[in-house]
Amino acid sequence: MLQRELSERGKELLRDFPVLATLREHDRSGIDGMIKMVEDAAEYNRLYSEPIALELDERMEAEPDFFEHEILEKACKYRFLSMAIPSALGGLADKYMVTAMALACEELCSCCAGIGLAIAAHSLGVSPLLTSGAMAHWETVLYEIVEEEKKGKPVVMAYAITEPSAGTDVEEPEFLKMADIGMEARKVDGGYLLNGRKCFISGGSEAKYITVCAATDRTRPMETWSTFLVDKDMEGFSCPRVELKMGQRACHAAELLFEDVFVPKSHILGYEGDGIANGMLIVLAASRGPVGAIATGIARGAYEHFLAWARTPCNGKRPIDEERIKMALVDMKAAVQQSRGMYLSHSMAGDAIFRGAFTSPLFKSMFLMPRAIRASKPMSGLFNSDYGKAMVNTIFRFFIKDEEITDLMALGSLAKFSCADHAMEVTSRALELMGADDSIERRWVEKCYRDAKLTQIYEGTNQLNRLAFYDTRIGKTLNIEVPGPFKRGV
Amino acid sequence: MARIPEIKEEERYRILRETARDYAARELAPGAEQFDLDPASPQLKEAITKAESLGMLSALVPEELGGGDLDAYAFCVALEEMGAESAGVAAALLVHNAAQLPLALSEHREGISKIASASTLACLAHPGELAVSGGEVNGRAPFAFNAAESSFVILFSSGGVPVTVVMVSGETDGLEVSTDLHQMGLRPARAGSLQFNGVEPMATIPQGDRLQRASERILHLGLAAIATGIAKKAFSKAYDYACDRYQAGSKIIKHQQMRVMLGEMLAGIEENRAMIARACASEDTAPAMVTWMKATRNGCKAAIDGVQIHGGYGYMRDYGMERLMRDAKYCQMYPTTDQEALLKLLELSESD
Numbered sequence: 001m002l003q004r005e006l007s008e009r010g011k012e013l014l015r016d017f018p019v020l021a022t023l024r025e026h027d028r029s030g031i032d033g034m035i036k037m038v039e040d041a042a043e044y045n046r047l048y049s050e051p052i053a054l055e056l057d058e059r060m061e062a063e064p065d066f067f068e069h070e071i072l073e074k075a076c077k078y079r080f081l082s083m084a085i086p087s088a089l090g091g092l093a094d095k096y097m098v099t100a101m102a103l104a105c106e107e108l109c110s111c112c113a114g115i116g117l118a119i120a121a122h123s124l125g126v127s128p129l130l131t132s133g134a135m136a137h138w139e140t141v142l143y144e145i146v147e148e149e150k151k152g153k154p155v156v157m158a159y160a161i162t163e164p165s166a167g168t169d170v171e172e173p174e175f176l177k178m179a180d181i182g183m184e185a186r187k188v189d190g191g192y193l194l195n196g197r198k199c200f201i202s203g204g205s206e207a208k209y210i211t212v213c214a215a216t217d218r219t220r221p222m223e224t225w226s227t228f229l230v231d232k233d234m235e236g237f238s239c240p241r242v243e244l245k246m247g248q249r250a251c252h253a254a255e256l257l258f259e260d261v262f263v264p265k266s267h268i269l270g271y272e273g274d275g276i277a278n279g280m281l282i283v284l285a286a287s288r289g290p291v292g293a294i295a296t297g298i299a300r301g302a303y304e305h306f307l308a309w310a311r312t313p314c315n316g317k318r319p320i321d322e323e324r325i326k327m328a329l330v331d332m333k334a335a336v337q338q339s340r341g342m343y344l345s346h347s348m349a350g351d352a353i354f355r356g357a358f359t360s361p362l363f364k365s366m367f368l369m370p371r372a373i374r375a376s377k378p379m380s381g382l383f384n385s386d387y388g389k390a391m392v393n394t395i396f397r398f399f400i401k402d403e404e405i406t407d408l409m410a411l412g413s414l415a416k417f418s419c420a421d422h423a424m425e426v427t428s429r430a431l432e433l434m435g436a437d438d439s440i441e442r443r444w445v446e447k448c449y450r451d452a453k454l455t456q457i458y459e460g461t462n463q464l465n466r467l468a469f470y471d472t473r474i475g476k477t478l479n480i481e482v483p484g485p486f487k488r489g490v
Numbered sequence: 491m492a493r494i495p496e497i498k499e500e501e502r503y504r505i506l507r508e509t510a511r512d513y514a515a516r517e518l519a520p521g522a523e524q525f526d527l528d529p530a531s532p533q534l535k536e537a538i539t540k541a542e543s544l545g546m547l548s549a550l551v552p553e554e555l556g557g558g559d560l561d562a563y564a565f566c567v568a569l570e571e572m573g574a575e576s577a578g579v580a581a582a583l584l585v586h587n588a589a590q591l592p593l594a595l596s597e598h599r600e601g602i603s604k605i606a607s608a609s610t611l612a613c614l615a616h617p618g619e620l621a622v623s624g625g626e627v628n629g630r631a632p633f634a635f636n637a638a639e640s641s642f643v644i645l646f647s648s649g650g651v652p653v654t655v656v657m658v659s660g661e662t663d664g665l666e667v668s669t670d671l672h673q674m675g676l677r678p679a680r681a682g683s684l685q686f687n688g689v690e691p692m693a694t695i696p697q698g699d700r701l702q703r704a705s706e707r708i709l710h711l712g713l714a715a716i717a718t719g720i721a722k723k724a725f726s727k728a729y730d731y732a733c734d735r736y737q738a739g740s741k742i743i744k745h746q747q748m749r750v751m752l753g754e755m756l757a758g759i760e761e762n763r764a765m766i767a768r769a770c771a772s773e774d775t776a777p778a779m780v781t782w783m784k785a786t787r788n789g790c791k792a793a794i795d796g797v798q799i800h801g802g803y804g805y806m807r808d809y810g811m812e813r814l815m816r817d818a819k820y821c822q823m824y825p826t827t828d829q830e831a832l833l834k835l836l837e838l839s840e841s842d
Binding site: 020199244457463 | 668683736797801804812815819822825827830
C-alpha cells in the first residue's frame with residue numbers, strides 16, 4: 001500500500017499528540033484515518049467556518065431563529081454526519097471512533113464552537129440508536145443519513161433529554177428518582193403517546209429524527225425510563241421556539257413540544273424501562289469526553305487568536321516581545337495540552353470498549369447478508385422483536401462490560417469539567433491581557449469566552465460531572481449495568 | 491431572602507444610594523436588555539438624560555461651576571447602584587464624568603459649560619498613542635467609550651512630557667470615528683476608535699499630569715463600583731433562583747456547594763466595598779488601581795458563578811444573567827490591563 005505523505009496539519013497533530021505517533025508505528029492505516037478526519041475538519045474551517053463565524057454569531061444575536069443551512073450542507077462533503085456511524089453501516093466510525101470524534105470536535109470548535117456543535121450534536125443524537133442496539137433503525141435511519149449525505153443533503157439527528165424542570169436530574173440516576181419529570185410516554189394500543197416538553201435541545205430545530213428520553217410512568221422514572229425515536233413529521237411534534245444564547249449561537253438550543261405524539265412500538269429503542277443505561281448513562285459516558293474536546297477546541301482557538309494578537313505590533317512594539325506575554329502564552333498552551341490529555345484518556349478507553357462491539361468480525365458478519373434482506377420487513381420485525389433485541393444485546397454484553405462503562409463515565413466526566421474549566425481560564429486570561437482594543441483578534445477571543453461558558457453547563461453542569469466522577473471513581477456508589485437479554489440494566 | 495450586608499454610611503451617602511437605586515429601578519432595569527441589544531435606542535438616550543436629576547451628568551464638577559459636587563465615594567455609591575441594573579449606562583456616565591474631571595479640576599469654565607450644553611456624553615480618549623504638537627493632535631485611540639456619538643473628546647497627550655489635556659470637538663475635520671468595534675459588554679457606552687489627523691484642539695490645558703492621574707483614579711474607582719453592582723445583582727438573582735429551583739430532591743439552595751458559591755459571592759462584595767471605601771479616602775493612584783484590579787476580578791467571578799447557578803437558563807438572554815458576565819469582563823479590560831497595572835504599581839512604589 002502506498003504510504004500517504006502527512007500534511008503540515010497532520011504533522012502538527014502528531015507533535016501535539018505524541019501518543020498517536022507511537023500508535024501510528026503499529027497501526028498506520030487506523031491512525032491515518034483519524035489524521036484525515038482532522039485534516040478535513042481543518043479544511044472545512046478554512047473554507048466554510050472561518051469566513052462566516054463572526055458575522056453569523058452576530059446575526060444570530062439579532063435573529064436567533066435564523067439557521068445557516070450551509071453549515072450542514074458543507075459538512076456532508078467531508079461526511080462529518082457519518083462520524084458516529086459504524087463503518088459496517090457505511091459510516092466513518094472505525095477502530096478509533098471516539099478518539100476520531102473527539103479530535104474532530106476539537107478541530108471544528110477551534111474555529112467556531114457553534115458550527116462545531118451543530119455537527120457534534122447530530123452525532124450525539126445518533127448515539128442512543130447505537131448503544132441500544134436498535135438494528136431495525138440502523139437500516140432505515142442511519143442508512144438514510146449516510147446515503148443522503150453522499151448526495152450533499154444533510155439528514156440530522158438530535159438527542160432530547162433536558163426538561164424545563166429537570167436538567168441535572170436527568171443526568172444522574174440517583175437524582176432521577178426524585179426528579180420533577182414533565183414528559184411522559186403513556187403506553188397505548190400499538191405504541192406510546194408522548195406528551196411534554198424538552199428544552200435546550202442542541203440542533204433540535206433542524207433534526208429530522210430525535211432520540212427522546214422519557215418515562216412511561218413519570219411517577220416512577222427510574223423503573224420506566226425509556227428511549228424513543230421520534231420523526232419530526234409525527235403528528236403533535238413541534239419546535240415552538242429557540243433560545244437566544246450568549247454563545248455557540250450557530251447551533252440552535254431548541255424547545256421541543258410533544259402533544260399526543262403517537263410513537264409506534266417499533267420506535268422504542270432497546271426495551272421499555274432500560275433507558276437509564278442505554279439512553280442515558282452509556283450515551284453520556286461516551287459523549288462527555290468529546291464535549292471536553294469541544295471545550296479544548298475553544299481554548300485552543302483563544303490561544304491561537306491571542307498569539308496572533310501578540311505578534312501584531314501595537315504602539316510600535318509587539319506584545320510577544322514582552323516576557324510576561326510569553327509566559328502567559330505558555331500557560332495557555334499548557335492548559336490546552338492538559339485538556340487534550342484528559343479527553344484523549346477518555347476517548348482511547350472508549351475506543352477500546354466500542355471497538356469490540358462495532359468493529360468486531362461478529363458485528364460485521366451481521367452485515368454480510370444483502371441489505372435488501374436486512375432491511376426487509378420480516379428482518380426488521382425480527383430485530384424489533386424481543387428475540388432480535390436479545391440477540392444484539394448478547395453481542396453488546398459480550399464486548400461492553402459494566403465496569404468498563406463505569407470507568408469510562410469517570411474519565412468522561414473528569415475530561416468534561418476539567419477541559420471546560422480550562423477553556424474558561426484560557427479565554428478569560430486572554431481577554432484580561434489584551435484589554436479593550438480595536439483588534440479583530442479581541443473580537444474572536446470574546447466569542448471564545450462566550451462560547452466557553454456553555455461547556456461548563458451542558459452535558460451536565462460541571463458540578464454534576466464532579467459528582468459523577470466521585471460516584472464512579474471515589475465513592476463507588478454508581479455502577480453502570482449494561483442491559484442484557486435478561487436484564488434491564490441500571 | 492438573603493440580605494447583602496450594608497456598610498454603615500453617612501446620611502448623605504445613604505440618601506444618595508436610595509435615590510440612585512430608585513432611579514436605576516425605574517429608568518434602567520426595565521430597558522436594560524434592550525439597551526444592550528440596541529445601544530442606539532432613543533429610550534437609552536432618555537434614561538441617560540434623566541440621570542441629570544441625580545446630578546450624574548456633572549457629578550464631579552464643583553457646585554460653583556454648576557456641578558453635582560460629589561466626592562469620589564458618593565460617585566461610587568451612585569455607580570454601584572446604577573451598575574447593578576445597567577452596568578453599561580453606569581459606565582457611559584462614568585466615562586463622561588472622568589472626561590470632565592480635568593476641566594473641573596483646572597476650573598475650565600468654558601469647557602464645562604460646552605459639555606453641559608451638549609446633548610451627548612463626553613468621550614475620554616485614553617489610553618492611546620496621541621501626540622500634541624504645533625497646535626495639532628495626531629495619532630489614534632484604539633478604544634474609547636462613548637466615542638460613537640460624542641460631541642466632545644477629552645484626551646491626554648502621551649509620550650511627551652509634560653502631559654497636555656486637550657479638548658476636541660466631536661465634529662472636527664480630521665477626526666475619524668470608527669464604531670465597528672463589536673463590543674461584548676458595556677454596550678450602552680458605545681465605543682469607537684478615534685483617528686486624529688492634524689486635529690485642531692478647542693482647548694488645551696498644560697501640565698496635565700495631575701489631571702490625568704485624577705481622571706484615571708476616578709475611572710478605576712468607578713469601574714470597581716460598577717463591578718460591585720454587578721456582583722450584587724448576580725448574587726441576588728442567583729440566590730432567588732436557588733430558592734426556587736428544585737433539583738436532586740431539594741431546593742438547590744440546600745446544596746452545600748451552591749451555598750459555598752453564593753457565600754463566596756457575598757465575600758467578594760464585602761471585600762470590594764471595603765477596598766472602595768479605603769481607596770476613596772486616599773488621593774493616591776495606587777489604592778484605586780489595586781481596588782480596580784481586585785474588585786473587577788470579584789465582579790467577574792460573581793457573574794460567571796451566577797450564570798453557573800442558573801444552569802442552562804443562565805446562558806440564555808431571558809434571564810438577564812449572561813449580560814452581567816459580559817459587562818463584568820469589560821470592567822476588567824479597561825482602562826488598562828491587570829498586568830500593566832501591576833507593573834505600574836511597582837514603579838510607583840519605587841519612585842516614592
